[in-house]
Amino acid sequence: MPAALGAQAPVTYEVRFPNAVHHEAEITVTFADLPPGPLEVRMSRSSPGRYALHEFAKNVYSVSAEDGRGRALTIARPDPYGWTVAGHDGTVRFRYTLFADRADGTYSAIDLTHAHLNMPATFVWARGLEERPIRITFHPPAGSGWKAATQLVPTDDPMTFTAPNLQYFLDSPTELSAFTLREWTITSGGRTQTIRLAVHHAGTEEDVDRYTEMAQKVVAEQIAVFGEAPAFDYGTYTFIADYLPYASGDGMEHRNSTILTSSGSIAANAAGLLGTLSHEFFHAWNMERLRSRMLEPFDFERANMSDELWFGEGFTSYYDDLTIKRAGLMDLDEYARSIGAVLNAVINSPGRRYHSPVEMSRLAPFVDAAVSLDPTNRANTFLSYYTWGTAIGLGLDLTLRTRFRGITLDDYMRALWQRYGQPEIPYTIADLERALAEVTGDSAFAADFFDRYIRGRDVPDYEALLAHAGLLLRKANPGRPTLGQAQIRYDGGQAYLVSGTLVGTPLYEAGLDRGDRIISLAGRPVRSDDDVNAVLAAHAPGDVVEIRYEQRGREVTATLRLAEDPRLEVVTYERAGRPVTAEIRRFREAWLGSKAGAS
Numbered sequence: 001m002p003a004a005l006g007a008q009a010p011v012t013y014e015v016r017f018p019n020a021v022h023h024e025a026e027i028t029v030t031f032a033d034l035p036p037g038p039l040e041v042r043m044s045r046s047s048p049g050r051y052a053l054h055e056f057a058k059n060v061y062s063v064s065a066e067d068g069r070g071r072a073l074t075i076a077r078p079d080p081y082g083w084t085v086a087g088h089d090g091t092v093r094f095r096y097t098l099f100a101d102r103a104d105g106t107y108s109a110i111d112l113t114h115a116h117l118n119m120p121a122t123f124v125w126a127r128g129l130e131e132r133p134i135r136i137t138f139h140p141p142a143g144s145g146w147k148a149a150t151q152l153v154p155t156d157d158p159m160t161f162t163a164p165n166l167q168y169f170l171d172s173p174t175e176l177s178a179f180t181l182r183e184w185t186i187t188s189g190g191r192t193q194t195i196r197l198a199v200h201h202a203g204t205e206e207d208v209d210r211y212t213e214m215a216q217k218v219v220a221e222q223i224a225v226f227g228e229a230p231a232f233d234y235g236t237y238t239f240i241a242d243y244l245p246y247a248s249g250d251g252m253e254h255r256n257s258t259i260l261t262s263s264g265s266i267a268a269n270a271a272g273l274l275g276t277l278s279h280e281f282f283h284a285w286n287m288e289r290l291r292s293r294m295l296e297p298f299d300f301e302r303a304n305m306s307d308e309l310w311f312g313e314g315f316t317s318y319y320d321d322l323t324i325k326r327a328g329l330m331d332l333d334e335y336a337r338s339i340g341a342v343l344n345a346v347i348n349s350p351g352r353r354y355h356s357p358v359e360m361s362r363l364a365p366f367v368d369a370a371v372s373l374d375p376t377n378r379a380n381t382f383l384s385y386y387t388w389g390t391a392i393g394l395g396l397d398l399t400l401r402t403r404f405r406g407i408t409l410d411d412y413m414r415a416l417w418q419r420y421g422q423p424e425i426p427y428t429i430a431d432l433e434r435a436l437a438e439v440t441g442d443s444a445f446a447a448d449f450f451d452r453y454i455r456g457r458d459v460p461d462y463e464a465l466l467a468h469a470g471l472l473l474r475k476a477n478p479g480r481p482t483l484g485q486a487q488i489r490y491d492g493g494q495a496y497l498v499s500g501t502l503v504g505t506p507l508y509e510a511g512l513d514r515g516d517r518i519i520s521l522a523g524r525p526v527r528s529d530d531d532v533n534a535v536l537a538a539h540a541p542g543d544v545v546e547i548r549y550e551q552r553g554r555e556v557t558a559t560l561r562l563a564e565d566p567r568l569e570v571v572t573y574e575r576a577g578r579p580v581t582a583e584i585r586r587f588r589e590a591w592l593g594s595k596a597g598a599s
């Protein structure tokens with residue numbers, strides 16, 4: 001090939017599944033028109049959106065390489081994630097077997113029903129060729145009836161696709177299976193684009209029709225939040241759903257698609273599945289285009305840290321339920337329950353003693369699918385940036401609605417979209433704060449909000465804020481005593497603490513920890529939950545009782561001060577027997593009513 005063309009030679013992938021039943025793919029990658037010198041072939045160590053190190057090279061084996069004439073080449077191993085190939089003639093044909101048996105948003109799964117491929121978990125690539133175009137051909141097993149669902153760029157051959165560069169390729173998960181497909185178009189910002197929903201499942205066509213209708217409503221509500229749909233790169237967005245008993249529950253955002261996996265079914269749990277669909281589609285704006293500078297460009301060879309997952313994940317989580325509520329697919333009691341669970345977790349979490357939302361975001365590489373043998377103290381020190389961020393989104397939305405006439409969190413999201421998301425300018429926390437100052441016209445408010453709730457560990461006064469919407473934040477079990485949440489396992493009449501104890505709870509203060517055996521409480525031997533409940537029923541919060549326990553072979557007698565059960569819930573004023581005024585109804589409609597079709 002002439003040199004001028006050679007510089008642009010695509011990297012080509014051929015994928016076959018001769019042993020799908022045992023979860024293997026045979027992959028051949030051809031790197032052509034290479035500059036002289038060794039070729040460094042790599043397997044990714046990380047994957048955007050799932051922040052731990054995954055070491056995908058662990059499932060790669062039977063590796064070989066040959067040159068353009070078919071001569072075997074020697075492979076050196078510089079580290080566990082790479083293969084260095086020297087002595088080539090400008091072409092390296094690199095072959096390997098991949099094992100893959102987990103269908104979710106990060107890993108891959110191959111069997112006789114599908115090849116569910118997340119690209120970083122599946123495909124090697126070469127350093128220095130990141131900007132080359134990519135061409136990939138899938139060869140499904142004969143008679144499988146597999147089609148392809150992907151954001152990769154189609155060609156005339158239904159099983160051959162291209163990508164403009166490595167970043168796009170690695171962002172383009174591909175499902176090969178006999179899935180059910182639904183399509184509809186959306187028109188916004190003068191563009192008509194196609195939304196596809198590919199569902200690989202064991203359910204019926206009617207299930208998919210019903211689910212498609214729900215998805216359409218949520219998509220419309222989310223477009224209304226931002227004022228326009230993103231301009232998808234090839235005019236199409238694809239939901240790729242695997243709802244199969246052998247899939248693992250997950251959702252993962254990409255630029256023009258998402259992976260949705262669950263072991264549940266549309267028939268049994270359409271509403272639950274819709275929550276993930278809603279979350280991931282919102283990411284098409286908030287994460288995929290409105291994106292933290294710390295995640296750009298994503299480095300596939302190390303863990304990637306950012307300060308803003310409380311926003312990227314947390315605000316997205318706030319909107320996933322909110323837009324389902326606005327779409328009329330969730331009732332107010334359910335929405336109140338959902339808010340209550342979030343606020344209970346945030347307000348009662350000991351994690352806020354240790355870290356701010358910014359610092360929680362930085363922990364993602366340790367908490368997001370990270371697995372090690374040694375225990376952590378995360379139950380005490382960590383509060384999910386999803387949960388905390390949801391609460392911050394709620395707190396900011398209600399604060400804007402009550403303090404600034406006619407301004408809502410939707411206005412803030414739209415301002416961020418126009419400034420950073422639509423033009424794809426990565427943001428910093430300072431940018432997020434500045435935008436809040438501009439939307440409200442009050443830079444002191446913005447600085448105070450970020451100091452207290454984003455860089456600090458404070459929480460807004462949710463009770464007062466929710467009252468505007470006729471929602472009551474209250475203790476779920478007022479006056480009821482508790483030892484503090486702890487998991488006790490009863491084994492042969494003995495009571496063992498299975499979990500660590502939580503900072504500030506009676507058990508923690510009395511010195512108990514994981515593995516301890518509780519002998520007696522207030523003089524009563526503890527052999528079952530009935531014994532614990534009998535002691536609690538006979539006491540009130542604040543009472544001091546004796547606790548005897550065995551720890552590391554030593555028997556300890558201590559005093560324990562019972563606390564009031566701190567758990568919180570949110571209920572509607574209707575349920576609480578409080579009057580629902582016209583003002584409350586107006587507030588609810590402005591906040592939770594449909595916005596689609598209004599513009």
Ligand SMILES: [Zn+2]
Nearest residue numbers: 279283313316
């Ligand atoms: Zn997310």
